Amino acid sequence: MKKIINAPKDVVEEMVAGLVGAYPDYVKQLPDTMVVARSDDYDQVALVSGGGSGHEPAHAGFVGDGMLSAAVCGQVFTSPTPDQIYEAIKATDKGKGTLLIVKNYSGDVMNFDMAKDLAAMDDIEVASVLVDDDIAVEDSTYTQGRRGVAGTVLVHKILGSLAKEGKPLAELAEYGTALVQDIKTVGVALSGATVPEVGKPGFVLAEDEMEYGVGIHGEPGYRREKIKPSKEIAAEIIGKLKAEFNWQKGDTYGLFVNGMGATPLMELFIYFNDAKNILAEEGIELAFTKVGNYMTSLDMAGASITMIKLDDERTRLLQAPVHTIAW
Amino acid sequence: MKKIINAPKDVVEEMVAGLVGAYPDYVKQLPDTMVVARSDDYDQVALVSGGGSGHEPAHAGFVGDGMLSAAVCGQVFTSPTPDQIYEAIKATDKGKGTLLIVKNYSGDVMNFDMAKDLAAMDDIEVASVLVDDDIAVEDSTYTQGRRGVAGTVLVHKILGSLAKEGKPLAELAEYGTALVQDIKTVGVALSGATVPEVGKPGFVLAEDEMEYGVGIHGEPGYRREKIKPSKEIAAEIIGKLKAEFNWQKGDTYGLFVNGMGATPLMELFIYFNDAKNILAEEGIELAFTKVGNYMTSLDMAGASITMIKLDDERTRLLQAPVHTIAW
DSSP, rough: OOSSOGGGGOOOOHHHHHHHOOTTTEEEETTSSSSEEESSOOOEEEEEEEEEESSSTTGGGBBSSSSBBBEEEETTSSSSHHHHHHHHHHHHSSSSSEEEEEESSSHHHHHHHHHHHHHHHTOOOOOEEEEEBBBBBBSBBSSSSSSSTTHHHHHHHHHHHHHHHHHHHHHHHHHHHHHHEEEEEEESSSSOOOOOOOOTTSOOTTTTEEEEEEOOOOOOOOOOOOOHHHHHHHHHHHHHHHHHHOOTTTTTTEEEEEEEBSSSSHHHHHHHHHHHHHHHHTOOOEEEEEEEEESSTOOOOOTEEEEEOOHHHHHHHSSOOOBOOOO | OOSSOGGGHHHHHHHHHHHHHOOOOTEOOOOOSSEEEEEEOSSSSSEEEEEEEEETTTTGGGBBTTBSSSSEEEEETTTOOOOHHHHHHHHHOOSSSSEEESSHHHHHHHHHHHHHHHHHHHOOOOOEEOOOOBOOOSSSTTTTSSSTTTHHHHHHHHHHHHHTOOOOHHHHHHHHHHHTEEEEEEEESSSOOTTTTSSSBOOOTTTTTTEOOTTTTTTSSSSEEOOOOOHHHHHHHEEEEHHHHHHHHHHTEEEEEEEOOOSSSHHHHHHHHHHHHHHHHTEEEEEEEEEEOOOOOOTEEEEEEEEEOOHHHHHHHSSOOOOSSOO
């Protein structure tokens, strides 16, 4: 393992210190926690997300006006503990309740639920939205059902902008739950990620091999084969998404190409270009497009394609101004 | 070589298509060129930069209101040709002249100079600022003198904000030339970059080895040794910067940690945190901080530390609002 780190056990603590140290105008760390919260004041329903670390800039990079109120940073690829999530809820609640945005992993679901129970004892109103956008496989290493991956970032953005506009908690939860049904993602990996405390990659691919449908913790996908040109990979993934969405010519979508951490922007733009061209042939209108490293998997090479079904309101909310480190 | 690309010869063309296809509200491609220009209108001195591709988001990601008017995208690690630079100058000039921001590589210097001569024949006033912020070595594979690296992004930002405020061409060039003296960078590499048309890494490091002072095209640095903890790497690099700046306790600087492409944000934040702590011990005030992948080297793993001597005006210009894909 070759990484720019100190002791592997300290990576999350030092990463959070670096993040809040670099961007104090955006975020602050809640004392004695691994919670990164907005450093400015606000008066709205609070949005709290988080999960295991190793997916940077998710989620702390999306804390700020128009997105999250706080992000809870667990250990690498490990759900944050209920007490940490509870601290985030307590600190961000402005008397209007808190919406939890949770990626669908068994540990996250359980711990965010327990935190919700703790907050209920303080009479803080809490609701949650579960994100399970990864259509590559049903059930997985750490999941019942489908995994929550890069589409979560779009949920942060849309619900964050809605919350800023003053939407109450119950309506936000309802809106979010419907929204998640219209966001779908499939990833591909060219290499595995190395968790610092493990010291070797979670899986190994041959020098000419790739894997379709890998999760953001290296969970198995649905097929390994020799690497193909970007156009062919994009055609396969868009085909998967089409089968799920069942779209019609003229439908409007957003297209989001996300890097896994070690794949350079050049490749992401090429991959995006191929996906966009295929969608043009399909007669799909794109009202929103985004390319970059947003929901990563440490040093994994690879990329995911997320599509979201759009109407005017969702498009407006995606495009609304925001003040975060990473959106 | 394992990359999400199609034919290696087409990577730049397809990358530019993807970039302008994803962000039409920010940028457009000048017809029949590899020039990415602002898609909105403006009335100020134009700023044109560029260079070889493979450093994304540099430079096209910094095109937009408050930064560059256009970026010229050469082939991978290859200077753009004079005719392409000339097209960028012609298209962006608003009658107030054009400032070229050129990284110090022999090919870039020659080709930007030839483009300047072509523009002079059209009576377009052109001046230039040469960036040579990499203090790791004197002279290098493609350079007389010092290389231009990540500090160039800060030059784009400061001069871009000044140009937007209406500063005339001659003053911008003078301001920029003084500014460059106060920006210094040193990089480290953990792995070499693979140029698509070459198909193998430009250099290879052992599994436990790193190199200090590597350039953004894989040019040799000043020492190879076993990888050390982040704190020790940061101490060495900050020591190099200190020897050049000769700072005094209480001086004000900016600190910019830049990833080379394949190094995840988690490591960049840890490295930043170590650099920041060392500077705190030195009694240096940090008025500006930034962390992320801005001037990359394809899929190289590694990071650079850039420091910039700040006064109130430079700080204000770094913090001024901007409308680009990547700043």
